[in-house]
Amino acid sequence: MVTETRAIDAPHRGLVQTFVRFREIGLIAFIVVLAFFVTLRNPVFLTFNNLRDIVLNISILVIVALAQAMVIITRGIDLSVGSTIGLSAMMVSFMIAAMPELSPWLMLPLGMLIGAILGSFNGTLIALGRVPPIIATLGTLSIYRGLIFLYSGTKSTINAYEMPPAFRQIAKGAPLGIPNLILFAVAVAVIVFLFLRYTRVGRDIYTVGSNPDAARFAGIPLQRTLFLVYLISGLLCGLAGVLWASRFESAQNNTALGFELQTVAAAVVGGVSTLGGSGRVIGVVLGAFLLGVINNALTLIQISPFWQQAAQGLLILLAVIVDATISGRLQRMIGGRS
C-alpha cells in the first residue's frame, strides 16, 4: 500500500512509514503540554463535563475540516464551506419549520443533497471551467451567502420555538449514551479514512494532488476526481448545516460566517500540506481537537478578551512550530539509525 507521502521509492519505504506513523506525535505532545498548564491554572479543565464540551464543540468542525482536507490534498481550497453550511442550515430549517410533521431524520439526506448541489457547482467551475479553486470558491462564498439572505428574506431567522423538538434531538440526543453529534463526527472520520485508504477514488485524490501531470499520464481522470472532491466537500457541509441548525436550535443569516478559516486551520495544523498530496484523517481530527482545546483554555484561564484573538493565533503558530521541530528530530533520529 502506498502511503500518503509523495515520491516514495522502494528502498526508503520502511523508513518513511515509520516517520509517517510518528508524524502526529508533535501535535499530541503540544496538546498534552497545553492541557497541563491550563489545568494548573484552572483544574476544571480536566473534568469530564469540560472535556465532553470540548469534543461536542469540535464535532462539526471535524466533519468540515475533513472535507477541507480532501480538497487541500488535491492542491485546492474550498472557501465556500461556511456559506454552504449556512445555506443548507437555513433551507432545512425553513423546511422543518413549515412542515414539522415531517420526520426530522429526513432533513439529513435533504441537507446533504443541498450541499452536494452547491458543491458540484464549485466542482463544475473548477474541473470543467478550469477556474482556480481559490477564485471559484471565493465567488461562491459570496453567492451562497447572498442566497441565504435572498432565501430567508425579511424573516431572516428561524428560532428555537419554530423547530420541532425531534429535529433538535438529531444533534442533541444521546440514545446510545454518547451524544449523536459526536457519533456523527466519528462516523464521518471513519468513512473518510476508509474512503481515502481503500477506494480507487480515494487513492486518486492523493495522486492528483501530489503530481497532476503524472496522474494524467497514468490515466487518472483528473477532472472527474476534482469534481468529486468538491461535491463531497459540499455534501459534508450540507450534513454539517443540518447538525448546526439542530445543535444551535436556530438558523440565521450569519450562521457559520467565517467558518472556512477554522476548517483550513484545523486541516493545516493537522499536517495537511498546502502543497497537496499529503494529509491524514487522524492528523485533521487532532488539529480540530487542538483548536477546541485552545478555545476552551482561553475562556477558562480568564485571559483578557482583548487578547484572546491574538493569543489564539499565537498558540496555533506555536503548535505548528513545535510539531515541525519534533517531527524533524524524529526523522533525523530514524534516519541516523538506518
Add this chain to the structure above:
Amino acid sequence: MSTKLKLFAVMSLLLPMLIACGGSAPATDGSATNGSATDVSPTTAADSQPASDSASGGAKTYVLVPKNLGNPYFDTANKGAQEAAQELSVTVTYQGSAAADATQQIQLLNSLIAQNVNGLAISANDADALVPVGKSAIDAGIPVVTWDSSIAEGGRTVHINQAVSADIAAIQIKMASELAGGSGKIAILSATSTAPNQNEWIALMQEELKKPEYANLELVETVYGDDQDEKSYTEAQGLMTKYPDLKVIIAPTTVGIAASARAVQDAGKIGTVFVTGLGTPNQMREYVKSGASPQFALWNPADLGYLAIHALHAIASGQIEGKPGDSFSAGRLGQYTIADDGTILLGPPTVFNSDNIDSFDF
C-alpha cells in the same frame, strides 16, 4: 405555505447551476432576486393604500414609515399605530420600501409629501441623508415625528426615544436580582468588547449594583460573545464551568441571550442558572417556557408605534407645537412631555415572561 414555495423555488434555481457552468452564476443571482421581490410584494400591496384623499378635509391621514417592509419588529409597531388610529378616528397607512435603504426611503417620502398627507411618522434609514426631505416636509406644513431611529435635528419635529440607557441597565439588574433571589454570583455576556451601547449599559449596570439593595449580588466577570451564536454559546459554557455556583447570566444582546439560554438548557442547569437581558419574544419564547430564561426585557415596538401616532396627531391637529416643554396625552400610555432636546421618552422597557410572551410576535 409560501415557505415551501420558496424552498422549491431556490431548489429549482440551484439545479441549473449543475448543468450550466461559469456564466450561470449572475443569472441565478438575478432570478433569485425576483423570487424574493415577489415574496415581499403581497405585503406592499396590502399595506400601501393611496393617501390621496387626505387633503380633502375630514379625518386626517398619517403615514407610518418603517425602515423596511415585512420586518416583524416594524409590523408590531404598526399594530400599535393602528390601535392609536382607531382611538383618534384617523387613518394611518403603513408604507415602506422593500429594502432598508435611505435612497428608496427618500423617494417614498417625496411622493408622500407630494400627496400632501397630514403627517409622517418615520423610522429613518439614515439620520443625516434624510434631513433635507424631512425639512421639505416640515416646510410644506407636514409634521415629522421620528421613532425607533431618528432623523438628525432640523429634519424632524420631534423624536420618540424608545429607552434611555440608565433604564435599560436598571431593569436588567432588577431582573437578575429577582432571579438570583437577591444574592449570589452573576456574570455578563456582552457582544463585542468595543460596542459603545453595550459598554455604556455595562458601566451603568456596575453603577446600579452599588445600590444597597443589590449589595449581595456579586458580578464575577464580563465576557464577550461577539454577537456570534457559536462564540456566545462557548462563552456561556465557560462561565458555568468556571463558576459552578453562578446564578444568573445577563446578556444585553439578542444573540448572546438566546445562545446563553441554550447553553444553560444543554448543560441541564435549568433552575440553577438563569439567563436574562435584552431579547426578542420570538427568539426567546422557547427558553421562557423551558425556564432557562424566565424573564427578559426590551422596549415594546407596539407602544412605540402607538405613541408616535399620538404625538403626531397632537402636533398635526394643533394641540401642541412640538416644542420642548409641550405636553400631550397619549391614550393608555398617559401624559408625555417633550424634553429639552426635542425628544419624547417612551418609558421603561417592557419585561417579557411566560404570562405575556404569547401576545407578542416579533
